[in-house]
Amino acid sequence: MKVAIFSNNGGTSNEVALRLKNKIINSLKLEIDGLNPEIVISVGGDGTLLSAFHHYNDALDKIRFVGIHTGHLGFYTDWRDYEVDQLINSLENDNRQSVSYPLLSIKVNYADGGASDQLLALNESTFKRVSSTMVTDVYIKDEFFEKFRGDGLCISTPTGSTAYNKAVGGAIINPQLNAIQVSEMASINNRVFRTMGSPIIIPPNEWITLIPDNKEENILTCDQMLVKDRPIESIRYQISDQRISFAQYRHTHFWKRVGNSFIGVVNNDEV
Known part of the structure; x- marks a missing residue:
């Protein structure tokens, strides 16, 4: 072997x-x-x-x-x-x-017209702004869900739910559930702005799309990696068809x- x-x-x-x-x-x-x-x-x-x-x-x-x-x-x-x-x-x-765990599929489209990126995460992806509040439209399965305002969003796998997701108040999910989780980071909730204010669990036949109001100065991570500094048009998250296997x-x-x-x-x- x-x-x-x-x-x-x-x-x-x-x-x-x-x-x-x-x-x-x-x-x-x-x-x-x-x-x-x-x-x-x-x-x-x-x-x-x-x-x-x-x-x-x-x-x-x-x-x-x-x-x-x-x-x-x-x-x-x-x-x-x-x-x-x-x-x-x-x-x-x-x-x-062997035992296998779900992975997070991430498709990033850029506003500069360049080729999109297809990424895989074992733990999570985060999306934030560099120096100000992030404002982004959130779609679930191509249906508008909310306009998020806050520090950012964390999208995690079940195994990744015990990592950064847990630190920002997300739930721990058993990896036997083939799902992803969206957790908020310091959302703004008042009389003018309103978000869900709690983690959201997405099944494998649905997906999350983020479309930021400001395409520039955003920070996108995939596990511990920082994605290239390019203007982001949209990001689509879904459970991947691929899985990681452990002996x-x-x-x-x-x-x-x-x-x-x-x-x-x-x-x-x-x-």
């Missing part, structure tokens, strides 16, 4: 990546292949896994991901830095088991992962 190692530049991560590489080279069942891998091992944290996802997002139908965290507990990482031997054993006895050797149940990440492990004796 062909394996790629994608590591951040931290000292511990580099040490773990080197140990992985040496063990894969000495394995009779595994080989290093960074160009056409079947498994991508991310070594670092969730940020490293996001980078690995975007590096290989043109081959998602052929790849399964595995995450090793070398610092604090990562939401997408199931293995610790001291479990390299156990992971190698799981890789050598792989039977193609399910020891994949943690979603709600257990949420509990461990935000509440901490609770002993049975605790009230």
Whole structure:
């Protein structure tokens, strides 16, 4: 089986990546292949896994991901830095088991007449203004819904609902639900301006379109990436037909992962 190692530049991560590489080279069942891998091992944290996802997002139908965290507990990482031997054993006895998560499809049309961009996000996309209130028309399935005024909007996947979306007051969604969420960032609500004021959940057969009043000086993000500085005509968000797959050797149940990440492990004796 062909394996790629994608590591951040931290000292511990580099040490773990080197140990992985040496063990894969000495394995009779595994080989290093960074160009056409079947498994991508991310070594670092969730940020490293996001980078690995975007590096290989043109081959998602052929790849399964595995995450090793070398610092604090990562939401997408199931293995610790001291479990390299156990992971190698799981890789050598792989039977193609996997779990997959929804992704966010983003189509960006530009006001300068140039070619549109088609992007994929694992966590979320945000849309804001540089130095003033953002005003944008919001359409659901091509029907006008509201004119939003505020700092911006966050559109997230179910797994991304635990990231920036949660920080701005969005709900946590189990990734078994193939849906996206739109959450507001500091909306303006008074006698003159009115928005929904709460997160919105969009099913897979619907989509969200944003058409900003001002095409210039907007900030669009796709996960941790900043989209090029171009005048934006419109943005369309929908659940993607593509999904990300993780090798399910020891994949943690979603709600257990949420509990461990935000509440901490609770002993049975605790009230």
